[in-house]
Amino acid sequence: MEDPVDALHPRLLVSRFAECFAFYAAVLPELIGAELIKGTPAGPYANWDVDEQAVLILFDRAAMAEVVGTAALPPHAGPAQDSVMFVCRVDNVDTGLELCVRHGATVVAAPTDRHAWGPNLRTAHLRDPDGTLIELQSY
Numbered sequence: 001m002e003d004p005v006d007a008l009h010p011r012l013l014v015s016r017f018a019e020c021f022a023f024y025a026a027v028l029p030e031l032i033g034a035e036l037i038k039g040t041p042a043g044p045y046a047n048w049d050v051d052e053q054a055v056l057i058l059f060d061r062a063a064m065a066e067v068v069g070t071a072a073l074p075p076h077a078g079p080a081q082d083s084v085m086f087v088c089r090v091d092n093v094d095t096g097l098e099l100c101v102r103h104g105a106t107v108v109a110a111p112t113d114r115h116a117w118g119p120n121l122r123t124a125h126l127r128d129p130d131g132t133l134i135e136l137q138s139y
Contacts, residue, residue: 009047009054010086012132013061015075017043019104019129020058024048026103028056031096031136032088056086076131085133096136097124104129111136 014020018041028034028048034055039046044060065071090096093111101107109125117123121139128134 009057010084011057011059012086012130013059013064014130014132015061016130017041017058017060021046023100023104023129024056024058027100030099031090082133085135087135087137090136090138093122093124093136093138097126100126100134100136105134108133
């Protein structure tokens with residue numbers, strides 16, 4: 001049996017593909033050392049790897065809706081709590097947050113030491129251009 005390659009990785013379904021592509025292409029190399037392997041701002045697919053393993057894939061929400069038969073449904077639910085979060089361990093949360101904001105992220109929670117979550121843990125929370133919640137963490 002062959003080794004499973006890219007067996008586990010997040011695939012974000014996004015409505016604003018070009019904006020999300022630009023955001024992740026700008027921040028992932030510096031944040032986590034990810035390299036763009038495939039894709040362009042035109043979509044509908046893009047993936048980034050670290051050490052030849054997928055760490056994030058973007059896929060156009062409308063394209064996936066066609067595949068699974070949900071194209072007639074609204075692309076977003078009404079206001080609700082988040083159901084997914086993309087977490088990145090970074091060397092410096094403050095520097096990582098500044099990088100993300102420069103490329104279109106919106107800050108949700110400023111950098112904070114979270115000793116109750118773990119010794120030396122520091123986090124910041126933001127949203128990508130499509131609204132996906134992101135946690136930057138260092139410890």
